[in-house]
Amino acid sequence: EAQVTQNPRYLITVTGKKLTVTCSQNMNHEYMSWYRQDPGLGLRQIYYSMNVEVTDKGDVPEGYKVSRKEKRNFPLILESPSPNQTSLYFCASSLQGADYHEQYFGPGTRLTVT
Amino acid sequence: GQSLEQPSEVTAVEGAIVQINCTYQTSGFYGLSWYQQHDGGAPTFLSYNALDGLEETGRFSSFLSRSDSYGYLLLQELQMKDSASYFCAVRDMDDMRFGAGTRLTVKP
Secondary structure (H helix, E strand, C coil): CCCEEEECCEEEECCCCCEEEEEEECCCCCEEEEEEEECCCEEEEEEEEEECCEEEECCCCCCCEECCCCCCECCEEECCCCHHHCEEEEEEEECCHHHCCCCEECCCEEEEEC | CCEEECCCEEEEECCCCEEEEEEEECCCCCEEEEEEECCCCCCEEEEEECCCEEEEECCEEEEEECCCCEEEEEECCCCHHHCEEEEEEEEECCEEEECCCEEEEEEC
């Protein structure tokens, strides 16, 4: 089954404790992206990757890191989480080029930072 | 600045037709997409317009006017299961920008 998976689905952590949210897709997509969703703000792009070893900042990259060492994986790293990073996070993937617009989203990770 | 504007809420009755508008202002534009998100779920792709005009996919249609920086999603024969949030999104160079979403409530 074609899908994007994220782990963990739920996470409660404390300020400053480094964490990683994993994202993996099995569709051989070149493009991958991370979003955060907050009430009234829609989906805001954090980072995206056009292909292996190619990443770029989205609209809200501060406090986040990503890496793309393999085509299927795109982990999101919070080196020192803060309460304002409490949010719902989605990973998404898509083909490149003309098919770029149709993004497939993972189930989401609800993060709470206390 | 760069922005996408869409109504925050829309209410309609079962069987009716509803239109959700989206106006955008972005530095680049490659196309307008629409996504549906049910409560507790992930966004799912509905439609995409790269060129002016109407695209139809079953009960859903999407329209784009590039000269007006405007598009809309048209939902016909509304069903209770269409109650969800709907997001317009613009592909701007390599990144994607989403509107804040329109919450559609379908009443019996």
